Amino acid sequence: MGLLGSDAVRLLSPIHNVFGLTKNELNITNTTSINTIFSNIKPDIIINCAGYTNVDNCKKNVSLANEINAYGAYNLANASKKYNSTIVHISTDYIFDGKKEKPYIELDKPNPLNIYGKSKLLGEKLVSQATPKHYIIRTSWLYGKNGNNFVKTIINASRKSTKNELKVVNDQIGSPTYSIDLINAIIFIIKQKSYGTYHVSNEGYCSWYDFAKKILQLSNINKEILPMCSEELERPAIRPKYSVLDNYKLRKQFNYTLRAWDKALEDYSEKEM
Numbered sequence: 550m551g552l553l554g555s556d557a558v559r560l561l562s563p564i565h566n567v568f569g570l571t572k573n574e575l576n577i578t579n580t581t582s583i584n585t586i587f588s589n590i591k592p593d594i595i596i597n598c599a600g601y602t603n604v605d606n607c608k609k610n611v612s613l614a615n616e617i618n619a620y621g622a623y624n625l626a627n628a629s630k631k632y633n634s635t636i637v638h639i640s641t642d643y644i645f646d647g648k649k650e651k652p653y654i655e656l657d658k659p660n661p662l663n664i665y666g667k668s669k670l671l672g673e674k675l676v677s678q679a680t681p682k683h684y685i686i687r688t689s690w691l692y693g694k695n696g697n698n699f700v701k702t703i704i705n706a707s708r709k710s711t712k713n714e715l716k717v718v719n720d721q722i723g724s725p726t727y728s729i730d731l732i733n734a735i736i737f738i739i740k741q742k743s744y745g746t747y748h749v750s751n752e753g754y755c756s757w758y759d760f761a762k763k764i765l766q767l768s769n770i771n772k773e774i775l776p777m778c779s780e781e782l783e784r785p786a787i788r789p790k791y792s793v794l795d796n797y798k799l800r801k802q803f804n805y806t807l808r809a810w811d812k813a814l815e816d817y818s819e820k821e822m
């Protein structure tokens with residue numbers, strides 16, 4: 550199971566009857582398998598944490614990215630409608646182009662820059678068309694106990710590297726989000742029974758460079774982090790330079806706030822690192 554899925558199962562299992570399914574147990578591109586699972590389990594709520602999440606590889610696997618991120622999500626939403634379930638679908642800050650330079654609210658116009666963002670945006674559209682009982686949760690820069698994430702990448706890279714310094718991009722700004730805070734917010738949102746699209750990220754923002762510095766500080770690793778620009782990294786997919794999500798609806802409608810990203814990271818470092 551992936552980063553978010555495994556933490557969702559961990560957090561929700563003690564309080565709900567949870568079926569955490571791997572890709573082998575439920576491939577969301579297979580409608581027959583989806584129907585079998587839905588008819589056996591008859592879930593009240595399905596949280597779709599599945600995704601083709603390798604942003605750079607999406608460029609050379611466009612159809613697979615769409616098959617999973619868009620049509621796979623649609624398959625689940627269709628089954629949710631058929632079985633009167635509620636679907637929670639996870640989306641991303643990468644549906645925005647980053648040109649706003651102010652935090653994005655739910656009503657801002659998406660304009661994804663890369664294939665991953667395009668496939669995720671199509672997923673959002675298809676899910677919302679398939680069933681009214683949907684929550685689309687856009688989040689950003691996730692890290693958690695399991696799966697691949699930036700926190701682990703930075704710690705592993707600095708432990709492996711024989712150099713004294715590590716270069717990290719400082720011209721992309723976003724909000725690192727702890728999976729546990731995201732899941733708690735999802736639990737809260739579901740209880741409100743107000744379907745629709747929500748932004749859910751830890752509060753505040755930083756660059757990957759700031760994020761890396763904080764990670765090393767918390768892990769007591771003595772390496773210097775040097776700033777670099779995105780172009781220097783030469784990654785296949787363009788990323789938005791600014792993809793901060795404003796949790797506008799959560800705050801305005803329900804007075805719900807998440808903690809600041811650095812406080813969440815401190816908590817993560819104490820509990821999970």
Ligand SMILES: NC(=O)c1ccc[n+]([C@@H]2O[C@H](COP(=O)([O-])OP(=O)(O)OC[C@H]3O[C@@H](n4cnc5c(N)ncnc54)[C@H](OP(=O)(O)O)[C@@H]3O)[C@@H](O)[C@H]2O)c1
Nearest residue numbers: 550551552553572576577599600602639641688690691696
């Ligand atoms: N990570 C982030 O920074 C971030 C930021 C914003 C939004 N999101 C969104 O949050 C969601 C969860 O992300 P994550 O970071 O937890 O991703 P992840 O760690 O890559 O997990 C994705 C999971 O989906 C599974 N999967 C792939 N294809 C599948 C299929 N056809 N059927 C069923 N399962 C399939 C993968 O299984 P295999 O590993 O076996 O292929 C993997 O377990 C995704 O929708 C992602 O777009 C993530």
